[in-house]
Amino acid sequence: MTATGVLALDIGGTKLAAGLVDATGRVRSFLVAPTPDGRRAALDVLFALGRKAVADAGADWPEVAAVGIGCGGPLDAEGGVLLSPPHLPGWVDVPVAGLVAAAFGKPAVLDNDGTAAAEAEHRFGAGVGTAQMVYLTLSTGVGGGAVLNGQVYRGATGNGAELGHVVVDWRGRACRGCGGRGCLEAYVSGTSIAERAREALDPASFRRGSGGSFSGSSLSGVDAVTAAEVAAHAAAGDPLAVRVWRETIDALGTGLTSIVNMLEPELVVLGGGVTRAGDALIAPARAAVRAAAMTPGGRSVRVERAALGDQVGVVGAAAVAMRKFFRKGTV
Amino acid sequence: MTATGVLALDIGGTKLAAGLVDATGRVRSFLVAPTPDGRRAALDVLFALGRKAVADAGADWPEVAAVGIGCGGPLDAEGGVLLSPPHLPGWVDVPVAGLVAAAFGKPAVLDNDGTAAAEAEHRFGAGVGTAQMVYLTLSTGVGGGAVLNGQVYRGATGNGAELGHVVVDWRGRACRGCGGRGCLEAYVSGTSIAERAREALDPASFRRGSGGSFSGSSLSGVDAVTAAEVAAHAAAGDPLAVRVWRETIDALGTGLTSIVNMLEPELVVLGGGVTRAGDALIAPARAAVRAAAMTPGGRSVRVERAALGDQVGVVGAAAVAMRKFFRKGTV
Numbered sequence: 001m002t003a004t005g006v007l008a009l010d011i012g013g014t015k016l017a018a019g020l021v022d023a024t025g026r027v028r029s030f031l032v033a034p035t036p037d038g039r040r041a042a043l044d045v046l047f048a049l050g051r052k053a054v055a056d057a058g059a060d061w062p063e064v065a066a067v068g069i070g071c072g073g074p075l076d077a078e079g080g081v082l083l084s085p086p087h088l089p090g091w092v093d094v095p096v097a098g099l100v101a102a103a104f105g106k107p108a109v110l111d112n113d114g115t116a117a118a119e120a121e122h123r124f125g126a127g128v129g130t131a132q133m134v135y136l137t138l139s140t141g142v143g144g145g146a147v148l149n150g151q152v153y154r155g156a157t158g159n160g161a162e163l164g165h166v167v168v169d170w171r172g173r174a175c176r177g178c179g180g181r182g183c184l185e186a187y188v189s190g191t192s193i194a195e196r197a198r199e200a201l202d203p204a205s206f207r208r209g210s211g212g213s214f215s216g217s218s219l220s221g222v223d224a225v226t227a228a229e230v231a232a233h234a235a236a237g238d239p240l241a242v243r244v245w246r247e248t249i250d251a252l253g254t255g256l257t258s259i260v261n262m263l264e265p266e267l268v269v270l271g272g273g274v275t276r277a278g279d280a281l282i283a284p285a286r287a288a289v290r291a292a293a294m295t296p297g298g299r300s301v302r303v304e305r306a307a308l309g310d311q312v313g314v315v316g317a318a319a320v321a322m323r324k325f326f327r328k329g330t331v
Numbered sequence: 332m333t334a335t336g337v338l339a340l341d342i343g344g345t346k347l348a349a350g351l352v353d354a355t356g357r358v359r360s361f362l363v364a365p366t367p368d369g370r371r372a373a374l375d376v377l378f379a380l381g382r383k384a385v386a387d388a389g390a391d392w393p394e395v396a397a398v399g400i401g402c403g404g405p406l407d408a409e410g411g412v413l414l415s416p417p418h419l420p421g422w423v424d425v426p427v428a429g430l431v432a433a434a435f436g437k438p439a440v441l442d443n444d445g446t447a448a449a450e451a452e453h454r455f456g457a458g459v460g461t462a463q464m465v466y467l468t469l470s471t472g473v474g475g476g477a478v479l480n481g482q483v484y485r486g487a488t489g490n491g492a493e494l495g496h497v498v499v500d501w502r503g504r505a506c507r508g509c510g511g512r513g514c515l516e517a518y519v520s521g522t523s524i525a526e527r528a529r530e531a532l533d534p535a536s537f538r539r540g541s542g543g544s545f546s547g548s549s550l551s552g553v554d555a556v557t558a559a560e561v562a563a564h565a566a567a568g569d570p571l572a573v574r575v576w577r578e579t580i581d582a583l584g585t586g587l588t589s590i591v592n593m594l595e596p597e598l599v600v601l602g603g604g605v606t607r608a609g610d611a612l613i614a615p616a617r618a619a620v621r622a623a624a625m626t627p628g629g630r631s632v633r634v635e636r637a638a639l640g641d642q643v644g645v646v647g648a649a650a651v652a653m654r655k656f657f658r659k660g661t662v
Contacts, residue, residue, distance in 0.1 A: 073625075074625065074626055074627055083626075083627065084626075131487070132486060132487045132491075146593075148479060148484065149479075149480075149482070149484075151480070153479065153480075153594075154595075155463060155594060155595025155596070155628060156462070156463045156595050156596060156597045156628060156631070156632075157595060157627050157628055157631065159595055159625070159627060159628055160463075160593070160594055160595035160628070161593060161594075161595075162592040162593065162595075162625050162628075163592075163593060165588075165589075165592040165624075165625055166497075166589045166592060166593055167499060167585050167586075167588055167589045168498060168501045169500060169501050169502070170499045170500050170581060170582065170585040171500070178592075178625050180588065180623045181623075182585075250501060251501065254498050254501040254513075255498075257496075257498055257511065258496075258497045258498045258589055258593075259593065261493040261494075261496040261497060261509075262477075262491070262492060262493065262494060262497055262590065262593055262594070263484075263486060263491055263492075263593070264485075264486025264487050264488060264490055264491035264492075264493075265486070265487060266487045292511045292512075293496075294405065294490070294493050294496055294509050294511075295405055295414075295415075296405055296414070296488050296490060297486060297487060297488055297490050297491070297493075300487070300488065301487075
């Protein structure tokens with residue numbers, strides 16, 4: 001069996017991924033490695049992963065037609081240049097699409113990873129057939145993308161749908177992602193969930209806070225609290241974890257309400273590591289947005305977990321390349 | 332000179348308007364009346380205004396080709412039915428497009444007044460030539476509309492771009508418009524600006540508040556405080572008015588930041604009665620969004636006052652009818 005596909009590269013702040021994806025969205029090979037410090041070292045690892053992904057796909061692949069690259073913004077998608085993504089310190093004005101095209105001898109395209117993931121879920125995942133769909137990834141940071149009227153929405157400079165930076169509390173927590181205040185990302189990213197739990201556990205910061213003593217929290221024995229532990233301990237009824245988790249749901253419900261009131265999507269897809277909590281996250285978030293968002297859009301909107309899991313990054317990067325380089329009927 | 336145009340009807344909670352608008356967006360006749368209580372009485376006044384608008388336009392009008400109607404949502408634009416707009420108590424499931432078509436013997440179309448106003452500013456006003464434009468009206472309530480990729484954005488059920496119900500404070504003021512909490516509308520509508528000033532002036536509510544005495548406020552001699560008075564007294568340096576006005580700007584800056592991060596428009600157009608404050612509102616709101624919204628979209632976005640003023644409602648209703656009933660080249 002032969003097939004035509006694309007090489008997909010996903011550049012994250014903590015990990016790099018590469019995969020060969022066929023035209024049906026199926027991932028034929030998939031490799032992940034931690035992101036090393038330094039731009040040069042990271043690109044070396046990325047290119048090595050890419051070459052291995054091609055080799056791993058096997059000899060029945062006659063052609064890698066193109067390369068798709070996903071990365072956090074801000075970026076210049078048209079020019080294929082990373083401008084200054086906050087999760088990649090020192091990567092300023094990097095012409096990554098050009099570097100990739102030179103390394104692999106194939107046309108390459110760069111897009112925002114949130115946009116790419118939205119495209120992946122719309123083309124191959126939870127959002128197939130929808131006209132208006134919003135995708136939110138709750139991960140180290142919070143990113144997103146939107147499909148409006150059946151098309152991926154880009155905004156004026158290609159950096160639209162920064163859904164993690166919808167503000168939920170104008171006097172709220174500082175946001176590491178954008179330097180602003182009270183963004184959704186400052187509450188529902190894995191980083192923030194863990195950080196808020198640690199703040200609540202720490203007696204010094206706790207004295208400045210408002211409520212009772214949590215010295216008996218089951219989390220207090222945990223060395224380095226993670227979002228997954230907060231979710232698990234909340235499910236087990238630990239009061240501190242429950243408090244942090246409830247605040248997470250409140251923030252998510254508020255942010256989704258703003259998003260739904262603004263875009264009135266049929267479907268909100270939630271992806272990223274934090275969604276491993278499953279229905280402990282999705283069900284109350286769905287209930288919150290249905291209760292608070294305006295009718296009729298708020299009543300009918302579906303809120304669902306992403307279908308593509310950990311591979312959404314490479315499927316997204318592949319989907320971006322397919323949109324750019326594949327014409328209808330060529331694959 | 333003869334011309335073809337449309338009759339435009341604008342149904343507001345406090346006033347009704349009608350006008351004859353030609354295909355270039357020029358308003359040939361314009362009439363306004365207070366909205367009487369009761370649906371039947373209001374429709375009678377609206378139809379009388381419409382007939383007078385046609386008569387006032389003069390004998391050189393050979394044809395009113397269609398009727399456009401703008402009203403606050405939620406509504407079913409396709410069916411021409413008002414569902415249950417909160418500013419029109421008792422108007423539940425009113426087939427207003429059908430009633431208007433019957434009354435005037437012309438095809439009629441209904442759309443959300445925020446959507447219609449966005450279309451008007453995009454087609455004939457401040458947003459001509461833009462691909463991504465957001466319109467926000469700061470009036471009795473706060474409505475809005477968006478033009479994305481050159482097209483008015485509707486959402487899944489035609490009620491998208493409810494920009495007044497982007498949340499700025501998840502634990503904030505109750506919102507009269509949607510029953511939610513902390514919406515932009517709960518801070519920057521004319522109603523809310525006046526209400527917050529009255530709360531600050533009232534000693535009973537004031538004791539519950541946080542800061543110093545405002546018994547010396549120049550507003551304390553005003554019988555029924557309005558948003559315009561708050562703006563004027565703030566400009567004159569009255570501390571209470573300054574505080575209320577600053578909170579208004581903060582809320583507007585926060586809401587616009589969320590909107591710009593989500594939609595990355597080239598242009599934000601601000602209209603409605605509250606914008607009569609002019610640069611005391613527009614300039615600090617522009618500065619706030621440019622400082623807080625993400626680069627590069629936040630740095631390049633323009634924030635401008637609407638061009639169509641009090642006639643935006645009828646021009647918008649007319650633009651909706653032109654989009655639906657006029658084909659290119661027919662006018």
